[in-house]
Amino acid sequence: xxxxxxxxxxxxxxxxxxxxxxxxxxxxxxxxxxxxxxxxxxxxxxxxxxxxxxxxxxxxxxxxxxxxxx
Numbered sequence: 865x866x867x868x869x870x871x872x873x874x875x876x877x878x879x880x881x882x883x884x885x886x887x888x889x890x891x892x893x894x895x896x897x898x899x900x901x902x903x904x905x906x907x908x909x910x911x912x913x914x915x916x917x918x919x920x921x922x923x924x925x926x927x928x929x930x931x932x933x934x
Contacts, residue, residue, distance in 0.1 A: 868927035871906045873899055888925050889913050 873884045882899050884906035886892040894909045896902035917924050 868929070869910055870928070871903065871910075873902050873906075886910055886913070888928060 869886050869888050871884050871886055873882055875881075876883045876895075879895060881895040881897060882902035884894045884896070884902040886906060886909075889910065892906075892909060892913045894902060894905035896905050914924055
């Protein structure tokens, strides 16, 4: 599994769930009843996003990693 992408997890009162979004992969989001479940679901959906993009011949962004400051 490629988990080198940034994952942002937050609580959504509207959805009554933790939401995990992957900013580097447009539209790549998952949710879960717990923080850990949202993270696990995000890791799975990242791989599905990459597999789908590859099948469609779309470019797959390289993980940016953590920004470095001087």
